[in-house]
Amino acid sequence: MNSVLPGAPWLIAHRSMLGINQPYKLTLNHQDYVLWQTTKGKIKALSNVCPHQQAPLSNGWICPDHDVIVCPFHTLTFNDQGQLCRDGKPEGRPLVNSLELIVKDDFIWTYGGHEPRLPIPELHQQLVSDYEFVGVAVSRAIQGDFLSNVLINYDYNHQNGTHRDVLRIKDNYVSLFEQDGYQATVIQGLNRTDNSWQELVGNPALLLLPKKYEIHLDYEFPSTTVVRTSLPTGNLIQMHLLYPESFDVTRTIVLVFAQFKYSFLKAFSSAILKGVALVVEQDAAAIEMSYPRQIPKIRLPNEEILAYAERLYRDW
Ligand code: FES
Numbered sequence: 001m002n003s004v005l006p007g008a009p010w011l012i013a014h015r016s017m018l019g020i021n022q023p024y025k026l027t028l029n030h031q032d033y034v035l036w037q038t039t040k041g042k043i044k045a046l047s048n049v050c051p052h053q054q055a056p057l058s059n060g061w062i063c064p065d066h067d068v069i070v071c072p073f074h075t076l077t078f079n080d081q082g083q084l085c086r087d088g089k090p091e092g093r094p095l096v097n098s099l100e101l102i103v104k105d106d107f108i109w110t111y112g113g114h115e116p117r118l119p120i121p122e123l124h125q126q127l128v129s130d131y132e133f134v135g136v137a138v139s140r141a142i143q144g145d146f147l148s149n150v151l152i153n154y155d156y157n158h159q160n161g162t163h164r165d166v167l168r169i170k171d172n173y174v175s176l177f178e179q180d181g182y183q184a185t186v187i188q189g190l191n192r193t194d195n196s197w198q199e200l201v202g203n204p205a206l207l208l209l210p211k212k213y214e215i216h217l218d219y220e221f222p223s224t225t226v227v228r229t230s231l232p233t234g235n236l237i238q239m240h241l242l243y244p245e246s247f248d249v250t251r252t253i254v255l256v257f258a259q260f261k262y263s264f265l266k267a268f269s270s271a272i273l274k275g276v277a278l279v280v281e282q283d284a285a286a287i288e289m290s291y292p293r294q295i296p297k298i299r300l301p302n303e304e305i306l307a308y309a310e311r312l313y314r315d316w
Pocket residue numbers: 050051052053054055071072073074075076
């Protein structure tokens with residue numbers, strides 16, 4: 001199987017993305033899968049290809065009485081082991097491959113059928129245990145290889161260009177960069193100029209963002225960048241997740257968690273999700289408009305952090 005970073009743990013979905021008894025289609029390393037969550041909260045995953053005449057199972061539906069998925073073409077049913085079922089009773093050996101999942105609280109991980117090369121990170125649970133889940137800001141397929149998508153998260157010089165009309169960053173600095181194998185921590189300070197009234201009205205989440213602030217980034221290569229921001233109004237976590245759909249397409253999912261100092265700030269939840277989505281959209285546009293990667297002829301400050309991430313990718 002030709003895969004990007006085989007053996008990496010991929011965080012493919014948050015439980016809130018699945019609904020109950022609703023097929024959810026997912027592409028990981030060129031393979032399509034269907035996931036569903038049962039009424040009891042169990043999460044199941046199969047290859048998406050019906051073994052009869054190759055219809056996509058994700059276009060079918062779940063029969064909750066027997067916890068089976070029904071193919072939309074000729075209504076054959078399959079259990080989570082991939083066995084054909086009649087009236088809920090399995091017949092014979094599995095005909096559809098199942099996908100092994102590791103579900104930790106609301107985080108759904110998989111190795112995509114590969115031998116694990118890294119453990120499932122602990123960071124995610126640790127970070128969110130004291131936080132409230134705000135929502136999924138974005139789940140978007142980006143036309144771009146995995147390396148380009150991962151590197152933008154380690155790039156400390158793109159704010160003033162890529163995000164200029166949202167964040168209005170005047171200058172920024174990196175005060176800490178520590179790395180330990182596949183994990184790294186960065187602290188970055190940012191100074192902004194004022195947003196216009198039109199920008200604030202269009203993106204009210206900017207009202208929460210001071211002129212001067214620090215972000216604390218925790219990296220778990222290759223799947224995760226966690227951005228922690230302490231604001232006068234509370235603390236915010238953005239969990240930026242990546243996984244390869246194919247060699248040219250990368251999925252990004254951003255989950256947002258918060259500790260609001262005052263409960264009325266919850267009214268900002270949808271504005272925060274929209275504001276985060278806008279920034280991700282700008283990153284996606286930067287990746288999608290760029291020409292194929294070449295060896296850079298110019299170096300900017302802090303690019304050793306980029307080089308660190310690129311080395312992890314190339315030495316995998
Ligand atoms: S293609 Fe699935 S039942 Fe026929």
